[in-house]
Amino acid sequence: MKEFNKVFLRMISAVCKYAKGNEAINSMPAAKELLTKSDTLIGKTEKVLEFVATENKSVVVAVTFASEKVVAPLYAVIKALEVYFTKQNNTAMVAELHITRTEIKRATYKAIQASVKSVLKIARDNLTNLAIYNITEEQLAAIEANMQQLTTANTALEAYQEEKRVKRVELDALIEEGKELLNEMDMVVDIISLTHPEAFKGYTEVRNKKEYTELLFTISVVNSETGKPEENARVVVQSTTKKEKDKPYVLIDRRTGKSGEIRNNKREFDIYEMIVEKIGCETHIQQFTVADNTPLRLEVMLKKKEGVN
Structure with missing residues (x-):
């Protein structure tokens, strides 16, 4: 995405620069109007492209950090419950709770959120039996507090991703508009292709330069x-x-x-x-x-x- 849009921006900028510097093309009011529109579009596209191409790593790091603070103690509670229910021969609960380290580390925000809600309820219902595994109410409360931090961080990440999505849509629309302007400019320049062949040739060479079409x-x-x-x-x-x-x-x-x-x-x-x-x-x-x-x-x-x- 980044590379294509940068290439397209370079292409339309180069075409506009050539057209502005060529008297045969720039003397036509229709071409001048298209160049004015293109300049405006280039300015907008540069700003949107810069936003889309820049990654805000801090929001991702915040989610990762908050997730780790929830996942590690949550896993300990789950495993303590598994041991307890295994001793009770409650295979149904063991099966319901079972999760591997790899699975919990890869779990999505929604999966972690659902797991915290269900696991903490089960843990509190059996808290006295979990004391021998050093599982306390303070630990469960800490998991809830950390889950709130994860929710806040995830909300910020989702908002950022949505803003990115909106900007990508805007960028796509700008690129499409740019294509239309270029096609219209092609038709306008074609008008002078026989009366001013050198101007037409120069325009065509810039328009079809290999670095823009490869x-x-x-x-x-x-x-x-x-x-x-x-x-x-x-x-x-x-x-x-x-x-x-x-x-x-x-x-x-x-x-x-x-x-x-x-x-x-x-x-x-x-x-x-x-x-x-x-x-x-x-x-x-x-x-x-x-x-x-x-x-x-x-x-x-x-x-x-x-x-x-």
Whole structure:
């Protein structure tokens, strides 16, 4: 996302700079109007892009820190209860409470919240029997207090993620508006393509410069809850119009790395179907069209399947 938008911003800025400096283009009122609109758009896009590209790590750290303060003592209470109910031959309660260290460390905020509520109730109902494991009311109260801190931190994180989401939507809209302005500028400049061939040639060279078009499209796969890149997600992009050996022609079949991105520079214009899969997540399917050399950015929000932590 960051790379594509930066490339697009450089492209539209370079096109505007050339058009402003060329008398044949800049003398047309229609071109001047488009350049004014483009300047305004570039300014807005730069600000939004800066916000989207900057990560506020403090809100994530706050959630991690608060979560650790809840998870460790909560795990101790759960294990003490498991030991107690095992001695009581209450296999149903043992099964209900059982969780591994790995599972509780990976638990989502909602899962931790639900666990705190249910476990503390059970613990208080059996508090006298837990004293031999050094489980006290003070410890349970401390878990509740730490849970409040986690709730506050998580609320701040969710607000930040929502603001990011809104800004991403705004950025997408600005990029689309920028594409429309560029396409309109292409048509205006085409008017003088024969009367001022050198101006047209120079404009075309800037417009189609390799550094602006080498990434035909980029696919970014992120976690819908955390907004973080999804590693090892399988991304298949196949044609909806072309076939190879009676099967849809496959343009891409790769897995994402740590960046969560798949990049493509093959200039094959077509209508494609994209399928994104990852174990434990819902399969994402969508169609998109590659119709010209304008860089295309696709962001996939992978959702976890219900019941999967």
